[in-house]
Amino acid sequence: MADNALGRFLRARREATTPPTLHRRRTPGLRRGELADRAGISVEYLTRLERGTDRSPSGQVLSALADALTMTADERVHLYRLIKADTNCAPAPPPPLRSTVHAMLDALEPTAAAVLSPAGDVLASTARFREISGLDDEQNLVRFAFSPRALAHYPDWDQIANDRAAALRAAADLGDHAAATLAFELSITAGAAFSDRYQAAASLPPATGTERWGPHLLVFEMLYLSGEGDHRLMTYFSQH
Numbered sequence: 001m002a003d004n005a006l007g008r009f010l011r012a013r014r015e016a017t018t019p020p021t022l023h024r025r026r027t028p029g030l031r032r033g034e035l036a037d038r039a040g041i042s043v044e045y046l047t048r049l050e051r052g053t054d055r056s057p058s059g060q061v062l063s064a065l066a067d068a069l070t071m072t073a074d075e076r077v078h079l080y081r082l083i084k085a086d087t088n089c090a091p092a093p094p095p096p097l098r099s100t101v102h103a104m105l106d107a108l109e110p111t112a113a114a115v116l117s118p119a120g121d122v123l124a125s126t127a128r129f130r131e132i133s134g135l136d137d138e139q140n141l142v143r144f145a146f147s148p149r150a151l152a153h154y155p156d157w158d159q160i161a162n163d164r165a166a167a168l169r170a171a172a173d174l175g176d177h178a179a180a181t182l183a184f185e186l187s188i189t190a191g192a193a194f195s196d197r198y199q200a201a202a203s204l205p206p207a208t209g210t211e212r213w214g215p216h217l218l219v220f221e222m223l224y225l226s227g228e229g230d231h232r233l234m235t236y237f238s239q240h
Contacts, residue, residue, distance in 0.1 A: 004052030
């Protein structure tokens, strides 16, 4: 991260945040102690973050700071990107799927179906899946579930959010690096809506059940693909 961009951003947001008192001050915004109290961290630690002597805060700390500074969704994403820019540990791209897997998806048309990585990346899908999934340019089901658009797309958002967080937790606990990386990202960008569910996940997500996507009531089935690194085939059938 060049020239302590994270520290500069945190300090700028602190100085732009309205203090709890109306008395005139010589310096703008929140004092370090006030922000540290709001975020539940020490003043010393906040000082190290702003000065750039500590550049590896946890997702929990960054989420607490984002909440304390009432960051917008765009500001949370920017905060995550500042951390990501300082690391060189991006997950390796998944290997290409076998041609027979793509042929299977072609044979499933017009059923909504997709092959997912353990972290929820859509690796391949049918046209029907792309039509009704609501993903548009997003290529990860878990990230989409905790985006602003998901609330309108999923009438039963709370259930789906719980299941998506549980699936990501299960993958991360089994050592999937991409899942752990995404969990860190969402702990910042989605905050408590994700983190509370992720920490509370106590069971595996269902392998079959129902979900509502917009006006569509769907029955889903999950199957693991042999020899494909724990990739899952998800099929969604309309229930009338």
